[in-house]
Amino acid sequence: LRLENELRRALVNEEFVLYYQPQVDIGSGRIVGVEALIRWNHPDKGMVMPNHFIPLAEESGLIVPIGEWVLRAACKQNKTWQSEGYAPIPISVNLSMRQFFQHNLKGKISHVLEQTELDPRYLELEITESMTMDVDHAIQSLLELKELGVNVSIDDFGTGYSSLYYLKKFPIDKLKIDRSFVRDIMVDPNDAAIVATIIAMTHHLNLKVIAEGVETEDQLKFLYQNRCNEVQGYWFSPPVDRLELEHMLRHGI
Numbered sequence: 001l002r003l004e005n006e007l008r009r010a011l012v013n014e015e016f017v018l019y020y021q022p023q024v025d026i027g028s029g030r031i032v033g034v035e036a037l038i039r040w041n042h043p044d045k046g047m048v049m050p051n052h053f054i055p056l057a058e059e060s061g062l063i064v065p066i067g068e069w070v071l072r073a074a075c076k077q078n079k080t081w082q083s084e085g086y087a088p089i090p091i092s093v094n095l096s097m098r099q100f101f102q103h104n105l106k107g108k109i110s111h112v113l114e115q116t117e118l119d120p121r122y123l124e125l126e127i128t129e130s131m132t133m134d135v136d137h138a139i140q141s142l143l144e145l146k147e148l149g150v151n152v153s154i155d156d157f158g159t160g161y162s163s164l165y166y167l168k169k170f171p172i173d174k175l176k177i178d179r180s181f182v183r184d185i186m187v188d189p190n191d192a193a194i195v196a197t198i199i200a201m202t203h204h205l206n207l208k209v210i211a212e213g214v215e216t217e218d219q220l221k222f223l224y225q226n227r228c229n230e231v232q233g234y235w236f237s238p239p240v241d242r243l244e245l246e247h248m249l250r251h252g253i
């Protein structure tokens with residue numbers, strides 16, 4: 001209960017901050033997107049990572065207002081970058097299960113887009129496979145989100161429930177290959193085969209694909225040879241604060 005109260009206070013006192021991890025076009029090496037990831041700048045404990053508070057936020061339901069804060073902050077920041085003259089790129093935001101199942105999610109997102117004046121095509125929402133288990137609900141929600149003009153990606157792809165039959169029915173734009181597959185592509189032929197197959201499948205389904213957790217040049221080469229569009233991971237940059245991200249936007253990685 002103490003942590004829960006602290007989370008409430010953190011919302012009121014604006015103690016949350018966003019970090020940003022670049023998403024890189026594999027052909028040109030340019031930053032073509034950023035993923036927003038929350039941190040908690042705690043008055044005593046310093047920068048607290050999400051795995052220390054997101055699980056409780058999800059249990060308590062606080063993830064809904066926290067998620068709304070993330071959405072608004074991300075849209076606002078992206079609009080600011082555009083106003084400052086940075087080349088427009090989409091910002092991606094992780095949606096929690098509770099947010100995805102929330103009543104009037106479309107209205108809330110629409111409201112944030114209006115308030116921040118961000119063009120919807122520069123917002124990407126990341127959902128996980130577990131949120132698509134109720135197939136009819138998922139299709140309905142995704143169709144509503146797509147009506148707004150935002151992009152939708154499936155995060156941690158390959159780790160959850162993934163019926164290929166339904167995949168083609170979901171109105172989504174992109175798959176994010178989970179980093180657990182990318183980690184061992186150079187040592188485990190099964191993981192290499194899985195990653196190569198997911199990439200080939202996305203091309204056939206006309207989806208974009210990004211590989212997460214790229215940490216080595218060999219992994220990058222493998223992904224390039226297998227025609228992966230985009231990459232994200234420590235090889236390029238960990239999630240960084242606004243100033244560091246802006247430095248990369250100006251000077252490249």
Ligand code: G
Nearest residue numbers: 036037038049050051054070094095096239
């Ligand atoms: O750097 P990383 O430690 O940022 O993130 C750890 C986990 O926390 C990841 O699974 C990530 O998806 C989750 N996470 C980070 N930011 C957010 C957020 O804004 N909303 C939700 N729901 N999860 C987040």
Ligand code: G
Nearest residue numbers: 094155156212213214215232233234235239
């Ligand atoms: O669950 P989601 O994919 O949203 O989580 C992103 C998480 O992955 C964050 O915690 C982020 O810090 C972490 N991450 C990003 N790049 C790398 C990487 O190259 N290696 C590892 N191990 N983690 C990464």
Ligand code: NA
Nearest residue numbers: 035094126155
């Ligand atoms: Na994510």
Ligand code: MN
Nearest residue numbers: 155156176212
């Ligand atoms: Mn992921």
